[in-house]
Amino acid sequence: MEPRLRRRRSRQLVATFLRDPGSGRVYRRGKLIGKGAFSRCYKLTDMSTSAVFALKVVPRGGAGRLRLRGKVEREIALHSRLHHRNIVAFHAHFADRDHVYMVLEYCSRQSLAHVLKVRRTLTEPEVRYYFRGLVSGLRYLHQQRIVHRDLKPSNFFLNKNMEVKIGDLGLAARVGPAGRCHRVLCGTPNFQAPEVVSRNGHSAKSDIWALGCIMYTVLTGTPPFAAAPLSEMYQNIRDGHYLEPTQLSPSARSLIARLLAPDPDERPSLDHLLQDDFFSQGFTPERLPPHSCHSPPVFAFPPPLGRLFRKVGQLLLTQCRPPCPFTSKEASGPGEESTEPDHMEASNEEGAPLCTESRIHLLTLGTPRTDPADAKGTLALQLEVATRKLCLCLDAGPVGRTATPKCRTEAAWRGPKPAGQDPPGEQRSVLWAPKWVDYSLKYGFGYQLSDGGSGVLFRDGSHMALRPPGGHVSYQPDQGTLWIFALRDVPGPLRAKLAVLRLFACYMQRRLREEGTAPMTATPASPDFCLLSFTADAQALAMLFSNGTVQVSSKTSPVQLVLSGEGEDFLLTIQEPGGPSMGTSYTLDVLRSHGISLAVRHHLRLGLHLLQSV
Numbered sequence: 001m002e003p004r005l006r007r008r009r010s011r012q013l014v015a016t017f018l019r020d021p022g023s024g025r026v027y028r029r030g031k032l033i034g035k036g037a038f039s040r041c042y043k044l045t046d047m048s049t050s051a052v053f054a055l056k057v058v059p060r061g062g063a064g065r066l067r068l069r070g071k072v073e074r075e076i077a078l079h080s081r082l083h084h085r086n087i088v089a090f091h092a093h094f095a096d097r098d099h100v101y102m103v104l105e106y107c108s109r110q111s112l113a114h115v116l117k118v119r120r121t122l123t124e125p126e127v128r129y130y131f132r133g134l135v136s137g138l139r140y141l142h143q144q145r146i147v148h149r150d151l152k153p154s155n156f157f158l159n160k161n162m163e164v165k166i167g168d169l170g171l172a173a174r175v176g177p178a179g180r181c182h183r184v185l186c187g188t189p190n191f192q193a194p195e196v197v198s199r200n201g202h203s204a205k206s207d208i209w210a211l212g213c214i215m216y217t218v219l220t221g222t223p224p225f226a227a228a229p230l231s232e233m234y235q236n237i238r239d240g241h242y243l244e245p246t247q248l249s250p251s252a253r254s255l256i257a258r259l260l261a262p263d264p265d266e267r268p269s270l271d272h273l274l275q276d277d278f279f280s281q282g283f284t285p286e287r288l289p290p291h292s293c294h295s296p297p298v299f300a301f302p303p304p305l306g307r308l309f310r311k312v313g314q315l316l317l318t319q320c321r322p323p324c325p326f327t328s329k330e331a332s333g334p335g336e337e338s339t340e341p342d343h344m345e346a347s348n349e350e351g352a353p354l355c356t357e358s359r360i361h362l363l364t365l366g367t368p369r370t371d372p373a374d375a376k377g378t379l380a381l382q383l384e385v386a387t388r389k390l391c392l393c394l395d396a397g398p399v400g401r402t403a404t405p406k407c408r409t410e411a412a413w414r415g416p417k418p419a420g421q422d423p424p425g426e427q428r429s430v431l432w433a434p435k436w437v438d439y440s441l442k443y444g445f446g447y448q449l450s451d452g453g454s455g456v457l458f459r460d461g462s463h464m465a466l467r468p469p470g471g472h473v474s475y476q477p478d479q480g481t482l483w484i485f486a487l488r489d490v491p492g493p494l495r496a497k498l499a500v501l502r503l504f505a506c507y508m509q510r511r512l513r514e515e516g517t518a519p520m521t522a523t524p525a526s527p528d529f530c531l532l533s534f535t536a537d538a539q540a541l542a543m544l545f546s547n548g549t550v551q552v553s554s555k556t557s558p559v560q561l562v563l564s565g566e567g568e569d570f571l572l573t574i575q576e577p578g579g580p581s582m583g584t585s586y587t588l589d590v591l592r593s594h595g596i597s598l599a600v601r602h603h604l605r606l607g608l609h610l611l612q613s614v
């Protein structure tokens, strides 16, 4: 190797220990984080405090060093005076013969570009989250009369708490009295504004254009302006011509269009940007979980929701004093430690009087939104059929003679059959809901199905379900419309609902596992299967599904009654907690010949009252 070359290489090595001559602090250089066009970035530890920083190192030598020196000096002059939680903190700078060093806040989760590399696209709630931080940091920059001029995902850094910070002020500049700075073509070509491309100077509104490009890029996975050759791309930029992202929500599309207005004066200010429908009408998470760096987050409910859940539960269990005794449980929300309000387990001690008739105090009720064209009233018809089914059971055969029925199925089932002979039930795996979660005041009513799927009937009357085994998502905005998506293709506007559905599903599956419920097997539900109605009062809960299945759970019994099929195929299935994954099913003939016990009769009556009150 030539001596001159060797000398240059050795000069570029950054020492392991570095001393800032101004402050006297000694740092230890750590691993290389990454390389930029002009710089390298290392992890850095302050030897006296053990505080960790990022060290940006810019070589002083090399071709074009004067220009580079000017650039670095400007970056230091601007950045070192900035103090804002959404701007990468600038702690110190010093230089030696070979390098200029900048000691910066360490952002351990690197940048949004790193997230996008893995995720390709972000969900709309995430975009709202990141943009709130970015707008806050950018507003501060603009207030200091600084324009960034190089806003892009690789310059949006993330600390360990997933807080977003604008960094790399290498191209930042102060604006003049007219709010513009030098007419130079700088920044990442894809994100350059029309006025920059036309060399009319860069202003705060050019940064806002870049936000439009970034919003488009993170939601669709490609930048709005990416054509080759460059001249064609610049023409599209000047004309504001980009491919309409039809897959995005109307509010996201409309905000992108506002941000990408070719006339800078037509672009919203940063304050107006946050007042846009996209921000004001969509869910924005308070924070993002770190795993959202590599997979779409499932949003946790904000704390007031937990409280709300508790309140709903308490309402369910205490407000309407039940006329018959049952044990109530503390309410809780998904992910909390106490038991849920909606899983109505009860103990009916042997010999306790059963209340047969009671006034209905509806505590919760939900039905899907109906299609305006549905003149026949599908729900009304299905309710009628379900009611008939319950009546059929109640009218079948003589009343059981057992005066003190137990809650266990076998014991509860005592029709007028010869003693010791069990009614001829069969083990059948019918579709039913072993778990549910009632958050209907805020979000909706979620249920776990015995085929492994889960669904939510949302407050707005729409229904969304996760279908095993492929994990397809069925969405019914109203009764009569069905959309099916692969999980990763669920459109932005439905992501918040999907997040609620997944959160409910996780919670219910965890509870089933904790309770030791055997894995269920059932013929998978059809894509349009949904929950048509849920009704609860202080004693019972009734669910009516779109295939005509009715499920009734009572506080006075740990078993669930599931009435499925019609005519010859009609089955009354008794599902016991902790019992086999398959319930015991009885045909109408068996019901007619053996009758039903008082306990089952009471249970069915509770369901009938609920259905009649919908």
Ligand SMILES: Nc1ncnc2c1ncn2[C@@H]1O[C@H](COP(=O)(O)OP(=O)(O)OP(=O)(O)O)[C@@H](O)[C@H]1O
Residues within 6 Å of the ligand: 033, 034, 035, 036, 037, 038, 039, 040, 041, 054, 056, 088, 104, 105, 106, 107, 108, 110, 111, 154, 155, 157, 167, 168, 170
């Ligand atoms: N404060 C920081 N905390 C953690 N990582 C950082 C920090 N600053 C930069 N990095 C990482 O160091 C690498 C180099 O960053 P740098 O800013 O020097 O160049 P760049 O932005 O990648 O490229 P260019 O400067 O050419 O735009 C990048 O991977 C970046 O994510």
